[in-house]
Amino acid sequence: MMLQLNKHSFDLKRPLVMGILNITPDSFSDGGMYLDSNAALKRVDKMIEEGVDIIDIGGESTRPGSDPVSTDEELKRIVPIIEAIKKISDIAISIDTYKPEVMKEVIDMDVAMINDIFALQKPNAIDLLKKSNVGVCLMHMQGTPKTMQLNPTYKNVVSEVRSFLEERANLIANEGIDKSRIILDPGFGFGKTFEHNIELLQNIESFQSLNLPILVGLSRKSFIRKILNGDYDDHLSGSISAAILSVLKGAKILRVHDVKETQSAFKIIQVAQSMA
Template sequence: MKFANQQLDLTVPQVMGILNVTPDSFSDGGNFNNIEHAIKQVHLMIEDGATIIDVGGESTRPGAADVELQEELDRVIPVIEAITQRFDTVVSIDTSKAQVMLAAINSGAGLINDVRALQNDGCVDVVASCDLPVCLMHMQGMPRTMQAEPQYTDVVKDVIKFFEQRIQVCEQAGIQKNRIILDPGYGFGKTLEQNYQLLANQSKLLQLGLPVLAGLSRKSMIGNLLNNSVDERLAGSLSAAVLATLNGAKIIRVHDVKETVDAIKVFNAMVAQTNN
């Protein structure tokens, strides 16, 4: 798949490093919300094996408040410009605002990553006007309320139906299907049981014929299961990353890049032998 001036082989798993330039993200809020700290973290993640850096300026944790447009632009655009000037890597913009998408594209971003699956005003048009890949994520509700008693008829079938509808909207707007990546949205409007139902059946998303991105790193589905805090979730996150990869994910979005890259290398070594 072509990401701006970069080509990534999604026949093998790729690791996306998370860079939250926010004061309030659930795991690393406030750690990288100045350019110097952000660039140091990007350098480290690339050295550790990340091939995509996902830049976000608005927290999507449960209960998160909305961020004004100009504030989000001020957070993410200088960082994207700094990364693209210094590193030969794919930069992803994690946003649901059309204006932020457009500014990020003009600053060198190579992937649009939208937790609202281009449902906000103008987003479909912006993505249709460029030639970049887009990741559509499933979320029931909005960040402020998404964990207030989420309900599904069948979480796996409902997520697949949602993606079928969004893919159709994208194609009708001129977004080629081969530019689309799907994210089942672990932790976004799903109970603990529903998250693990989705993980166990994630391979069913492959029937849609598109790459799958999985973001499970340090999430409450791990913390609530193991009864541990955010900084105690590495082992659970690595287990989830390997399980998601086993079930077909081609991009794994994580905070702990080096450890995840190592885990994926072990997975790849096993796969290489099973194919011999």
């Protein structure tokens, strides 16, 4: 399976690591850490050194209960770091945004991918993507970041999430966005209870029937900490364990805070599988 994100081609024979870079004051794990451009660039350098494949930049927190920020504020946060990264590296850059106005600006900056929690449902979002060569990640979310954890309800979370992603992927493919540019994300923690997240994790392999690469974002999620009795110090071991499980069940891209540790875990899997 090949993935084409603008000028970047990836052979998905091995899982890809997407490193998280939040340029926000209030993200759930690293809010406020990289608002300073020097700190952000140091973080980028470190992730590249550790073997990151894609860097996912976000200028608005989408943690449960978060409020949206203006388009101008989001662009003010992310544009300088995009420009700075492009001066030092040709690493694939993903932008975590759902606003078409932001998408337009960053597409013009030649980023590799748009990571959209609303799965291109905002007006004009599909038109912007189909006029470009940029890849897109379509995520499932019930509700909005402000409301999504108030009372998420499903009859069958796996089948409902899979049906939503299939419908969105088919719709945008019919609009002219080649499927080689599309990634699907079941949206762990976005409008799901603890039980919903566990059920999705148990059934990641069922999404392989959609014949598109699956991205999972499990890193430091609250349901992992709940399994570990709320011990934040254990978030790394819990996140790595969940990442390994998801890859063994067919996930192709892992969105993570801990690049080096995730890559090290993947190497063990690759060697073991190659000798099987």
